[in-house]
Amino acid sequence: xxxxxxxxxxxxxxxxxxxxxxxxxxxxxxxxxxxxxxxPWTLPLFERMPEVRRxxxxxxxxxxxxxxxxxxxxxELAREGYDQAIVLPNTFKSALVPFFAGIPRRTGYxxxxxWGLLNDARRLDPARLxxxxxxFAALAHPPGAAPPLPLPVPALRANxxxxxxxxxxxxxxxxxxxxxxxxxxxxxxxxRWPAAYFARLARELAAEGWEAWLVGSPNDAxxxxxxxxxxxxxxxxxxxxxxxxxxxxxxxxxxxxxxxDSGLMHVAAALGKPVIALYGSSSPAxxxxxxPAAIILKLDLPCSPCFRRVCPLGHFNCMMQxxxxxxxxxxxxxxxx
Numbered sequence: 001x002x003x004x005x006x007x008x009x010x011x012x013x014x015x016x017x018x019x020x021x022x023x024x025x026x027x028x029x030x031x032x033x034x035x036x037x038x039x040p041w042t043l044p045l046f047e048r049m050p051e052v053r054r055x056x057x058x059x060x061x062x063x064x065x066x067x068x069x070x071x072x073x074x075x076e077l078a079r080e081g082y083d084q085a086i087v088l089p090n091t092f093k094s095a096l097v098p099f100f101a102g103i104p105r106r107t108g109y110x111x112x113x114x115w116g117l118l119n120d121a122r123r124l125d126p127a128r129l130x131x132x133x134x135x136f137a138a139l140a141h142p143p144g145a146a147p148p149l150p151l152p153v154p155a156l157r158a159n160x161x162x163x164x165x166x167x168x169x170x171x172x173x174x175x176x177x178x179x180x181x182x183x184x185x186x187x188x189x190x191x192r193w194p195a196a197y198f199a200r201l202a203r204e205l206a207a208e209g210w211e212a213w214l215v216g217s218p219n220d221a222x223x224x225x226x227x228x229x230x231x232x233x234x235x236x237x238x239x240x241x242x243x244x245x246x247x248x249x250x251x252x253x254x255x256x257x258x259x260x261d262s263g264l265m266h267v268a269a270a271l272g273k274p275v276i277a278l279y280g281s282s283s284p285a286x287x288x289x290x291x292p293a294a295i296i297l298k299l300d301l302p303c304s305p306c307f308r309r310v311c312p313l314g315h316f317n318c319m320m321q322x323x324x325x326x327x328x329x330x331x332x333x334x335x336x337x
Contacts, residue, residue: 002029003080005103007087007094008038008046010062011186012244012263013287015042016154016270017133018088020290022051023152024140025086035080037097044245045267048156058097065093074100086139087118107139132287153290154270158252166249170238176211179331180251180268181235182259183227184220188309190281191261193319193327195223199230200324201258205331206234213254214239215247215264256334258327261287269294274334276327280318281306295330297322 004025009015015038025032035054036046039061046055059073060066070093078101085098090111098106099117107120114121122143129135129146137147167173183198185191202212212231214224216239224239242250251257251268258276259265261284268275269291277289279298283305288296298304304318311318 002032002084003082004029004032004034005077005080005082005085005098005101006034006036007058007085007089007098007108008036008042009088010039010042012042012045013266014088014132015045016156016263016266017287017290018136019049019051019154019156019270020133020147020151021086021088021136021140022049024137024147026051028140035082037077041244044243044248045156048159048248050157060093067096070096071100073097074102077101078103088136088139090114092117109135109139130285133290151290153292154266155272156248156267156270158271159249162245163249163252166242166246167253170241170246170250172213172236172250172253174211176209177255178211178213178253179205180254180257180259181212181214181227182216182257182262182264182268183214183223184216184239184264185260185262186217186219187282190306190308190311190316190319191279192223193260193278193280193322195226196230197322197324197327198227198258199234201327201331202227202231202235204324204328206231212236213250215242215250216240256331258331265289276330276334278319278322278327280304280316280322281308281311283307293334295334297327297330 033053036052037056037058040057043055046052074097082103084105085103087095087108092113095114095117105120106118108118109124110121205212212235214235214237218240221240224237228237252271256274257268261279261282265277269289274293275289276295284296299318301318
């Protein structure tokens with residue numbers, strides 16, 4: 001049996017987009033022993049991927065070198081006898097543990113000072129592999145081979161008992177259909193639909209019989225409170241009130257999800273939920289939700305996508321002109337099971 005260690009990404013959305021790679025590894029090696037080393041905050045995702053045997057917490061935070069600790073972890077993992085490591089982040093530090101573990105084949109893209117740490121170093125051709133998920137998936141194959149298209153779709157395991165327990169804990173049982181709104185985006189405000197628009201959408205949906213819940217990280221708590229207040233109580237703010245695992249349970253309870261281009265957008269898509277994805281400064285050509293049930297809303301303005309954290313022109317038209325009326329129309333047209 002092939003034993004493979006994947007060093008996973010640090011971002012929630014990127015972790016979801018790594019699942020096609022894991023599926024392709026299983027198909028190519030007929031059921032390998034596949035472990036993932038990743039930051040603690042992404043482990044709930046990998047634990048819900050059936051392809052993963054074990055999700056291992058990486059104790060290192062962004063910026064930490066901690067060379068002796070990485071050497072110690074590498075020596076511990078050496079006992080697993082991995083045949084290959086696939087390193088998804090492009091940093092020097094992310095390639096150290098597989099090197100210290102003595103894993104014979106260490107695969108990844110050429111990044112910062114990684115020669116020697118990786119002995120199966122690939123050069124990325126962005127034109128040939130325009131999407132992040134394709135770049136990850138290509139590492140399942142020999143150098144130069146393109147991943148099969150369409151890629152396998154990410155699919156997180158649902159846990160019905162956990163879902164019911166989470167709803168009970170949060171007091172969220174509702175006889176009405178649930179729509180989850182995800183107003184956050186960790187990268188910056190240029191990716192966030194205006195709070196006033198989310199509030200207006202929540203009021204309209206409440207009048208049509210929907211139950212609206214806001215889901216996000218602790219960093220989104222203030223935005224969630226603003227939306228909840230501006231909606232006149234038409235939505236319930238759960239931003240910062242859930243773990244990632246609980247957020248997945250809440251998303252699994254939704255009939256429909258409206259989200260900025262964020263990690264939770266990818267999570268909702270991987271849970272099989274119809275998603276209306278709102279794009280401003282970023283582009284669905286690079287990180288689209290990998291789901292046939294996703295509706296992408298964006299304005300093809302001359303200045304977008306700019307991939308900036310804050311609108312460099314000051315007008316934020318890519319989101320300001322994406323009106324609540326347009327999103328409401330997409331909600332009505334969505335294929336809802």
